[in-house]
Amino acid sequence: MRLFLTGARMQLWLVRRQPDDLLTLCTIPFTVLMLMSIVVHSGRTDLLANAFLAPVLIGLWGFATGLAAEVLLTERWTRSLELGLAAPTSLHPVYLGRVAAVLVLGVVPLLETWVLGRLVFGVTPTLHHPGVFWAAVGASLFAMAGTGLLLAAFMLVNDNGHYQNFLSFPVYVLSGVMVPVEYLPDFLQPLSHAVFLSWSADLMRDALAPAPVAAVWWRLAVIFALGAVALVGGRLSLELTLRRARAEGSVAYA
Template identity: 70%
Template sequence: MRLFLSGVRTQFWLLRRQPDELLTLCTIPFTVVMMLSIVMHAARPDLVANAFLAPTLIGLWGFATGLATTVLVGERWTATLELGMAAPGAVHSVYLGRISAVMVLGVVPLGETWLLGRLLFGVTPEVHHPWVFWAAMAASVFAMIGTSLLLAASMLLSKNSNNYLNFLSFPVYLLSGVMVPVQYLPEFLRPLSHAIFLSWSADLMRDAMAVEAVTGAGWRLLAIVGLGAAALVGGRALLAAALRRARELGAVTYA
């Protein structure tokens, strides 16, 4: 826990020194305007909740791929990864703390979206089941931490990590149904969405904003947490393997 908290403090200190890392927040207004403009001009008030959730979850994923996932890659490019590997304590907890600090900030797009919806369009959706909504949001942040660690460890093995991260964004947005519910996708694509925790998050949070009672909230939350836990375990194992391989090869930084 001490190493984890040290990683959290380190990441917040780095963000204060390099506020440009938070540029993801500057892209959210454009997404909000685009989504809400489509919905409002189409006279579809029933889709307002979708238009609010899409920028929120897109922002959460943006923090993961734009900052959290690059924690390890950045360490390698700046030739500081070997310093962590040489430390007497395990570095896994430190990096997990840094990633967690980033993903906690991933909640900010939620408030940004609600504020812009009120200021620019004069609308904000009502959350009829707040405990379900916030439980789903908390579970999503946890799952995104695990997913970020898995992606970070994977990207550590490639020099072209940014290309892969850029490629992942739109397929994930589509398959997770952050704007268009999964049931409207081609049938052969739907099974793939079940492996992406954001599809469970989007569906559950949309249901939490509806008047009708939310069905199966418990097992749906469990699905989000379970996928996040699986990614966390996989990321921890892959990071250990990547660092072990670097020690065996005697090559940590890129040539």
């Protein structure tokens, strides 16, 4: 636990030093403006919930991918990974702590979206099922932390950064953060169900709608389960990668 907190504190400290890392917070308002303007302009106020939630989820996802993964990449550049390897303790709690700290910041987009919706468009969604909504947010944060670790482990192997781009819009489309999954071509829909974000988006949208929310526990459980799978998978592959790096001596760049 102490290692976890060490990691978290270190990450918050790094973020403060490197304003570029706060990028997601700067881009969210534009996403809000774009999506809200589309919905407001078309007169489909019934879709406002979508326009509200999408920036929040995109922000959350952006934080997890952009930062959590980059933590490991920059880590490697600065060769501190090698030092981390030499340190007597296990690495994962530290990294997980850093990833988690990033996600705490991930709640900020939620605030940004609400504030902008209110100020610019004069609308805020009504939380018809606040309990469900916050439970979904909590579950999503957990799942995000797990996914972040998995992505970080993945990027440690594929270090060229070319495919990091792929973690943005392709995922937004696939997970239905703005446009529900049923609008996607049929062959993509099963794939969507493997992405926890699609469950989060659905559940949060339902929480904003007046109709009673069906199968809340089951859906929350799925989000948790997908997060847990990613967490375990991430942990395992991180361990494998690091162990191989230790064996092959391929940790540092230079």
